[in-house]
Structures are given as structure tokens and as C-alpha cells.
């Protein structure tokens with residue numbers, strides 16, 4: 001029988017009633033003749049609560065125990081979903097990640113999937129089970145410990161299952177009816193896209209659009225999974241939602257496909273470091289070793305052999321970065337005069353494959369921000385995106401301004 005993967009996010013399984021609603025959708029696909037693999041998230045808010053408990057218990061926590069705790073939310077929903085399906089006379093059972101097994105590396109709290117065993121689930125399908133309900137977001141490490149895939153990781157579980165089982169499609173059911181030109185919570189003018197190219201979705205996700213986890217898009221692109229995002233609250237037909245697809249499968253598109261934002265950014269500047277070969281390696285090596293995800297980097301003009309080095313990082317990683325920089329100073333490797341941290345910035349990005357062949361997008365972006373009096377602190381660009389760092393208080397305004405400037409409400 002053909003296989004379908006259906007993933008339900010936190011808000012789609014937030015209550016028993018919503019689980020019932022989701023189960024009905026699954027039941028319909030079973031009636032349509034599919035064997036279904038359902039991937040579930042924890043009930044809305046559950047993972048945040050579990051993370052909070054871990055952080056309250058232990059400041060520098062053991063990531064293996066963090067995973068043991070935060071993976072539990074998905075296990076509850078998987079069991080409840082299987083029970084609900086059974087009540088509807090749909091043969092179903094639940095699977096924790098380790099039971100599948102979904103094997104990962106040992107990078108706890110941010111593990112990468114290495115392999116999905118298909119034998120156990122396929123054997124049950126062969127016996128007449130019609131739905132395998134799998135707890136998303138989790139797997140098992142080579143040491144046999146429970147791992148999790150990073151926040152939003154159930155999307156990646158879903159795509160990985162679709163690839164492993166050769167599913168006809170991977171449907172991501174969520175609380176919006178597709179991928180929009182920007183987060184519809186920020187502007188009512190956001191427009192739903194019928195299709196978006198993998199490359200654009202990948203950039204938008206990695207720049208903050210949390211509708212899909214970045215890694216899930218990467219996997220879908222690599223394994224050619226037909227990936228669709230749609231609402232679990234509305235009735236959907238075959239053309240509902242947004243299809244994430246190859247660039248070639250999109251007839252006409254805007255130069256800019258969308259605007260993304262990332263709220264919790266920080267900026268650090270090392271003042272007056274020696275401008276000599278090896279200085280960047282001496283700074284960013286220890287930051288990488290400390291697990292700091294440096295994003296934008298600017299080295300300022302040099303005067304008297306000294307320069308300022310600025311970089312951006314997630315707010316949560318400030319303590320680790322400060323610690324790493326203090327240590328390099330102590331070792332005499334980077335003798336900066338001062339370290340200045342700005343923990344009040346946000347990153348705004350415009351993304352579109354049309355930028356490859358269109359000049360002037362950056363200028364248009366900077367002009368639009370200037371007209372609103374929004375100061376740009378750091379800029380980075382790549383072939384299909386431009387990102388700027390600005391004061392966080394202007395974040396919503398900047399998103400709305402850019403959405404208007406590039407006329408994204410129009411198809």
C-alpha cells in the first residue's frame with residue numbers, strides 16, 4: 001500500500017479534542033488506501049515547560065538528562081493519538097524514537113539523524129496495522145541514550161520518515177494554512193504562497209521562519225521528498241497549503257519571496273585587537289569550541305595596527321562567548337581592550353532566488369529602512385538573501401516596512 005507521512009505540530013494536538021480532530025484526518029487517509037505514519041509533537045507549551053524545569057533544576061545541565069526530560073512530551077501525544085485511532089477502529093500503535101529505531105549521533109539536544117530502521121514498522125504494516133504513530137523530535141544515540149533533534153525537530157522526524165519509507169508525500173499540519181511571505185502574526189498583509197522553492201524555504205527557515213525546521217527542508221531537498229505545509233484547522237483539498245518544491249516547478253515568482261526575522265540576537269564587539277594574520281582564527285576558533293553559533297562578522301578598518309571585530313550570536317550564548325573571550329585574553333592570545341555586548345538586537349532578512357539575476361534589492365531594502373528611521377548595525381549578504389541587524393524594538397516595523405517595500409502582498 002502507498003505510504004503517507006502526516007505530521008501534527010503542538011497546537012494541532014494541544015487538547016484531546018484536537019487530537020481527535022487530527023485522528024479523523026488520519027482515518028480519512030487510511031480510508032483512501034494509505035498506510036500512514038503519523039509524527040506527533042508534544043502538546044502546545046509542553047516542551048517549553050519541560051525545558052523550564054530542566055533549567056530551574058540545573059544551570060549547566062547534563063544534555064543527556066535534558067533529552068530524557070524534554071523527549072517525554074512527544075511520547076504522551078503518541079500514545080494518546082494511537083488510543084484515539086483505536087477508538088475509531090483504526091489499527092494503530094505508538095512508537096518512541098528508540099523503538100523504531102531512529103538512530104542519531106550523540107550530539108544531545110541537537111542530534112542529527114543517522115538512520116531509520118524500517119523493519120519493525122513494516123512488519124506491523126504487513127500484519128494489518130494501518131497507522132504507526134511515532135513520537136517526533138527524538139532518537140537514540142550510539143551509546144543507547146535518548147536524544148532530541150533541536151527545537152522544532154518533529155518536522156525533521158517527519159521528512160526523514162518520508163524519505164526512509166518512500167512515502168508518497170510528507171504533510172506538515174500546523175496552525176497556519178501554509179508558508180507565507182512573512183510570519184502572518186507580524187503583518188496581516190502576509191500572503192500565502194502556493195509554492196516555494198527549497199532554496200528559499202531553507203534560507204527563510206535558517207533565518208528564523210520557524211514554520212519548518214531548517215534541517216527538515218535540507219532533508220526534503222536531498223531526498224526529493226514531496227513536502228507540503230497545511231492547516232490542521234481547515235478542510236483541505238489536494239491543492240491546499242504550500243508545496244515546497246524545486247525552483248523549476250515554479251512558473252512565476254517575485255524577486256523577493258519572503259521576509260524572515262530572528263528576535264533573540266546579540267552583537268559583540270572586541271575593541272582594539274591586533275590586526276595581524278591569525279587574529280580571526282584566534283577569536284572564532286575558541287568561540288566555535290565553546291559551541292557559539294557566530295553568524296555575521298565584521299572587521300572594521302584598521303588604525304595603528306589595531307582593529308575592532310564585531311560579530312552576532314544568539315542571545316542565549318552570550319555567557320559562553322564572554323567566557324571564551326575572557327579565556328583567550330588570559331592566555332594572551334587576543335589582547336582586546338574591551339568587550340562590548342549589545343543584547344537588544346534582531347535580525348531581519350529578505351530572501352529570494354530572483355536576487356541572483358536582479359540588482360538593486362539591497363539598495364531598495366536599505367532605503368525602505370532609512371525612510372522609517374531604522375538604523376542598520378550590521379549587514380551580510382549571500383546570493384539569495386540580505387540580512388541586517390537592527391534594534392529589537394523596530395523588528396515588527398522593519399518586517400512590515402520591507403513587506404510593503406517589495407510589494408509582497410501582490411502575487
Ligand code: ADP
Pocket residue numbers: 008009010011012041152173174175176178179180181182183184185204208209210211212258
Ligand atoms: P508547529 O507547532 O505546528 O510545529 P510552529 O509554531 O513551529 O508550529 O510553526 C508555525 C508558526 O510559524 C506559525 O504560527 C507562524 O507564526 C510562524 N511563522 C514564521 N514565519 C512564517 C512564514 N513565513 N509562514 C508561515 N508561518 C510562519
Ligand code: ASP
Pocket residue numbers: 009010041042047048073136137150151152153154155
Ligand atoms: N516539541 C518540540 C519543540 O517544541 C519539537 C517539535 O514540536 O517539533 O521544539
Ligand code: MG
Pocket residue numbers: 009152155210211212213
Ligand atoms: Mg514547529
